[in-house]
Amino acid sequence: MRRGLLNALLAVFVFVSFAALSIAQNQAAEEEDKKAFPCHSLPRENYTCAACLQFHDSCAWCSRVGFEDANQHPRCDSVERLRLHGCGDEHIEKPQTSMQITKDEPLANEGTEESDAVQLKPQEILVNIRPKAKVKFNVTYRQAIDYPVDLYFLMDFSFSMKDDKNMLSKLGDSFAARMRQITKNFRLGFGSFIDKTVMPFIDSRPEMQTCCRRKEGMPCMEWCAPPYGFKNQMSLTTNTERFSEEVKKAEIATNLDSPEGGFDAIMQVLSCNDVIGWRERARKMVVFSTDAGFHYAGDGRLAGLVEPNDGRCHLDARGYYNQSLDQDYPSFAQLHQKIRERKANLIFAVANKSMHLYEQLRDALPDISSSVGVLADDSSNIVELIEGEYRKISEKIIMVDNAGATQGLKLSYRSKCLGTRVNDTNVCDSIKVGDEVTFEVTLEATHCVDQRDFVLKIGPTGLDETFNINVHVMCDCDCAKEDIVRNSSNCNYKGDLVCGICTCSGTNVGRKCECDAQGQSSTAALDAKCKRTNESAICEGRGVCNCGECECNTRDNVFEKFSGTFCECDNFNCPRHDLKICAGHGSCDCGQCTCNAGWTGRACDCTESKDSCLSANGKVCNGHGDCICGRCRCRLEGEDSRYSGPKCEICPTCPTKCAEYQPCVMCQQFKTGPYDIAKCAACPFTVIPVKELPISNDTQKCNFVDPADGCTFYFLYHYNEMMNNMTVWVRDDKECPGPVPVLPIVLGVTGGIILLGVILLLLWKLLTFLHDRAEYAKFEKERAEAKWNTEENPIFKQATTTFQNPAFGKKQQ
Structure with missing residues (x-):
């Protein structure tokens, strides 16, 4: 039972893990798609050429009439993809960010009353920049000699x-x-x-x-x-x-x-x-x-x-x-x-x-x-x-600037100052006369505002000398100023054709102004009616919005269809079993299986028949479980929790009836045990004494020791489920152990102790003898190697001393 539960939990865990992994992979794929093709995220409610250019600096717009109708590809995309999908260069709108130095006088090292010193280089540039684009340029400062x-x-x-x-x-x-x-x-x-x-x-x-x-x-x-x-x-x-x-x-x-x-x-x-x-x-x-x-x-x-x-x-x-x-x-x-x-x-x-x-x-x-x-x-x-x-x-x-007072533009600085490491800073210290410091300036157009032309000024704080940046932000398309077709036939004569798309007039909305707004303010409002939630895609990305109603796309497989108010349903995205939708036992209805008669389950993979759950005794799951989906699920509470197996028939921990029937056998056959006469009469069976117990596979053999005499008795029981009765056979004689030989045991133990003592004493004597022999041999060897010298004691002196007269025995001259 427990093993089956663990297997079920493991299966659920694996399913959830795969589902989570699949969702994560889909999200990662969407993020990668947004990084690779950022222009595709342009909201449809603001789908114009100007909005495309302002959305990302890599975006370009195809102004060719009928471009989307011909190949179902977006107009707002990268230049390469627009060319790939058949938009010629003459129809592609992508203004290029550019920079031009317009004033670049050399640095003047000295200033006089007649001429001014020049400490900044260059002095003026012209920048044409797209929204979300960046331009980098260098500004050099050198402190002049004798600056006023x-x-x-x-x-x-x-x-x-x-x-x-x-x-x-x-x-x-x-x-x-x-x-x-x-x-x-x-x-x-x-x-x-x-x-x-x-x-x-x-x-x-x-x-x-x-x-x-x-x-x-x-x-x-x-x-x-x-x-x-x-x-x-x-x-x-x-x-x-x-x-x-x-x-x-x-x-x-x-x-x-x-x-x-x-x-x-x-x-x-x-x-x-x-x-x-x-x-x-x-x-x-x-x-x-x-x-x-x-x-x-x-x-x-x-x-x-x-x-x-x-x-x-x-x-x-x-x-x-x-x-x-x-x-x-x-x-x-x-x-x-x-x-x-x-x-x-x-x-x-x-x-x-x-x-x-x-x-x-x-x-x-x-x-x-x-x-x-x-x-x-x-x-x-x-x-x-x-x-x-x-x-x-x-x-x-x-270095300071006036970009803070200008909306939509941002300046940042990097410089080595007088070192070798480039840092994000607009401050340099310890600048002496004649030292040159170069700042790398980054100009970014963060977003578009009503104003298109700006004059930014950069210069050292405390000095009137400035570096001027004339900035033109390119937020608009040339095609929106030229080639406008009034009341175009492509717009059902209800709007102007601007940059390849319709700008509807009056209450008309839609891609070709084909819809009456009916109180709605714009095409975006009608598109909103085709969204299930504000965050959902139009028609869930499975259809097109036609005047506020979804028209679902068709599939290559004619048996697969999208349906629903927002095309949110289909008949092929239901749970599968054995690679079959709804296990082949039902139909797919908006992501859920509708099962045929006799089948149930999420994927219609469960039969309602209980024939496969019948055990040998004719009971469903042996009476200890429930038949679910054609398989036994053993119960987890009470006595049933001990049963397991395919049909809940295995109970390794269930006790036998031996212990239950023991008191009745003892009182009926041997007149011993804990039961008195009244309890003995209430026993559910009457024992049958026999010389030898019968042998059968359907019986259970039991044996116990009677505390009264220490003898072992044996009995056998059999339960007949068909007759619902119990038969118990008991062997009429017990097996009693013989008398214990006390004297031989005492003598044997005593003799063993004495023998062990003698053996230990002899072992000690042997070890002592061997040790003495080794010591004696060592003494003999040292005595043989000893050398005895007979030299005199160097500090010994005789008691007498002899002197010789030097003049004794010589002749007189």
Whole structure:
């Protein structure tokens, strides 16, 4: 039973796996088809030449009349496939993306008053581009020698900056000289700012207007000039010697709160192009020096100034900002827009306590060349600070463009800068004078908009020099402007023939304007009536939509047909068995089998007859299963769960009747066992004592040991299913075991133990003897090899010593 269940589950798993694999393969095939022929995915509701060109940059359109009717191939396809299907080149619409350099002056290394330096190459190109297409080109930048620089020094002249003002007047000449070392083409300007002259920004009392105080409530330390918003002290000029004089003549003023009106000043400096004197082809630098924060849009409401800043120039004849009391402070966005418009560079020379604030301001101005430097308490480091920050700005190139404000176009950049590895970046650092940097620019037309012609500008931030891209996006077909046939016969005189297809007039719709819209707005609306769902294909891809109704295609096999409102049904895509649709026992009706009488199942492969499920006892599946599809399916619950086999006749774990009949046999034949007289009388059979048990294949033999005497008894039973009765035969005598020989067993065990002890003792004695012999032989061998020497002891000395007189025995002379 369990094996059959496992086989069934395995079959289901294999079927599901193959089905999933088939679906995945179909999806993969569809994806590959879309990649290979992307133009085929053009929606039918927008099937025009212009839509084809805009759909993919590889798409082309065949404008030949009757092209689709002749070969059933789409008009929107690749050029190669259109040619293959018989569309001549004269009918193919595929504008080509192109690029042409229209201005390419060589890079000029030096700029003078008479001629401008050229730092970008080329200067202008013309691009004709298709939607979804890309064009790549290179732009080279080289920093020129002595490139013009216009530097405007904008300084906070509140009382806390008095020491800085004095120091700047002393260092003015050295500052100008240092800048001329960087570039000879240099101009310098100067302006100052305080704040809006209204409470709560200043003390409006007349007696306090000219009183400079260090702290609130202290007497005047000295007399100052009346406060003002901003004043242009000196316009940009090559006469840099005036700088120190103008700084010295400018007067310190006072205000109440800590933030100053620096944003007003920056806005006027950048807006008043003619008054300040900015040159078009020059690096524009604004040095902003202060020891305090800044007011911005919204702060003016504290003084009742609700009119937003208009971002225009408002300087009177004396150079004062005359709208300080009428307009609010500029916002960050206005400031950012004005800096980008003027292409200016900002250097914030600020006190250490305000450093963090101006770093945040710098980060809030994206795509702007700006830097922040720490100003000494008395501005004694102003010359070195400006020189260092200027070099940081000038050595960093950030290529920016105006594509962000243009819909449908996108620019991206790649460059090696001064290295060897190409990166996706528009920023290059450490660019010295004379270094050339090339940017690879990619122009992409993402989609079409109403506008067709654009002018894109690319250039380094902070410079007015730009590279112009004149872009024409080719969204339209020439055939839509020419060769239009009005009220064409191909359109049943109900529409115009444009690019080979009909543009219907009035309420007429359809491929040939053959249908009346009947309240529908377009052919697409009628086609929608031929779709089962919004995502479905028209007529499920098995037919054509004729005025809102599906006409199903025919098959090569005349016995195979499509049917249904949306051609969604057929008579050949039903489950098969033995390679036959519906196993040959039914008919295919819209994907489902309708079985003949006597057959059932998904594929009509199951017979309703139960003859093949009858077991030997005449029962269906032996009474332990159900006959399904002509085969036994054994039950999985209760006692039936133990049965298996083709007809549920196998039960390897089922117990026999021996244990059940044992108590009855014992009480009836031997008067023993657990049953009393009452239970014994209730037994369903009466035993038949015999000398020898009969031998038969239909009987079951049983044997048990009687606990009362330890003897074994045997009996045999047979169940007659036809008579529904039980016969039990029992052998009238038991088999009892003989007496146990206790004495021989005891003597044998005792003798065995003694014998084992003697054997172990002898074995120990033998091992000891062999060990002693080996030791003795070793001793004899060592004694034979020993050598005994008889030499004297080297440290032994005799007790007596003999001396000889050297003069004894010699003759006298």
